[in-house]
Amino acid sequence: MKNTPSVTKQYIEQRDEGYWILGTRISLDSVVYAFLAGESPESIAQNFPLLSLEQVYGAITFYLANQKLINSYLEKGEEEFEKLRLSLRERNSALHQKLIAAKAQKQGKA
Structure with missing residues (x-):
């Protein structure tokens, strides 16, 4: 064989x-x-x-x-990322405001 x-x-x-x-x-x-x-x-x-x-x-x-499984996995990851982003925003609002200002300034120069 x-x-x-x-x-x-x-x-x-x-x-x-x-x-x-x-x-x-x-x-x-x-x-x-x-x-x-x-x-x-x-x-x-x-x-x-x-x-x-x-x-x-x-x-x-x-x-x-495995599209259904992986799409669900990706959605869960996006939800967790959004929760983390909001949590960091709440815990450090001064830093968040600086990042928004820096982003706005960068977009204004582009």
């Missing part, structure tokens, strides 16, 4: 309550958000030079096969 390659290959791992490209520090979120923004897999691979084109396609395939 010949040695045949495995039919399935893992591209994503779950760790620290998140999803990551297997063996990297690159989150699935990064690839998915780029994909949802309309970037091609080739462009995503260029923007993440540590990833091969195969890994990018694998990540996108994983997302498409």
Whole structure:
């Protein structure tokens, strides 16, 4: 009997309550958000030079096969980020005001 390659290959791992490209520090979120923004897999691979084109396609395939789960995971992350942002805003309103002023000044120069 010949040695045949495995039919399935893992591209994503779950760790620290998140999803990551297997063996990297690159989150699935990064690839998915780029994909949802309309970037091609080739462009995503260029923007993440540590990833091969195969890994990018694998990540996108994983997302498409688990879209409901991953969309829910992404929404939860966005909600947590917003809560953290509001909490930091309340705890340090002076810093928040400085950041708003700096942003406004930067936009005025652009």
